[in-house]
Amino acid sequence: MDNQFDFGFGLVSAHKHVNGGGWVADTAIVDDSAFIGPQAWVYGEARVSPIYITGFEYPITVRDNTVQVGCQPIFPRDLSITLLPEAHCPRLREAAPELIVVALAHFKRCARVAQ
Secondary structure, three states, rough: OOOOOOOOOOOEEEEEEOOOOEEEEEEEEEEEEEOOOOOOEEEEEEEEEOEEEOOOOOOEEOOOEEEEEOOEEEOHHHOOOOOOOOOHHHHHHHHHHHHHHHHHHHHHHHHHHHH
């Protein structure tokens, strides 16, 4: 039966994800834009969505061809350690080198997919 899968704990209601074909339990929540590869399993109460990073002064969202800090869209030309002032965003400023690498990798992947 194509609507059940055994994730190692017995058969549960599941389906193949529209983007990649991996198995997703009906109890999990997976965004349609997420890529769930054909060998991947998502089960339990897992949530897979566009990247959403919290714990800083502003949340960071990475989705489609967009990177956003708080409600401000960020473009590749804007990516700089000085993007956010240290006085207002010391944690974001400290993490900026690593976040810039993530954002640049995302933009690079989007450019490849668009070709």
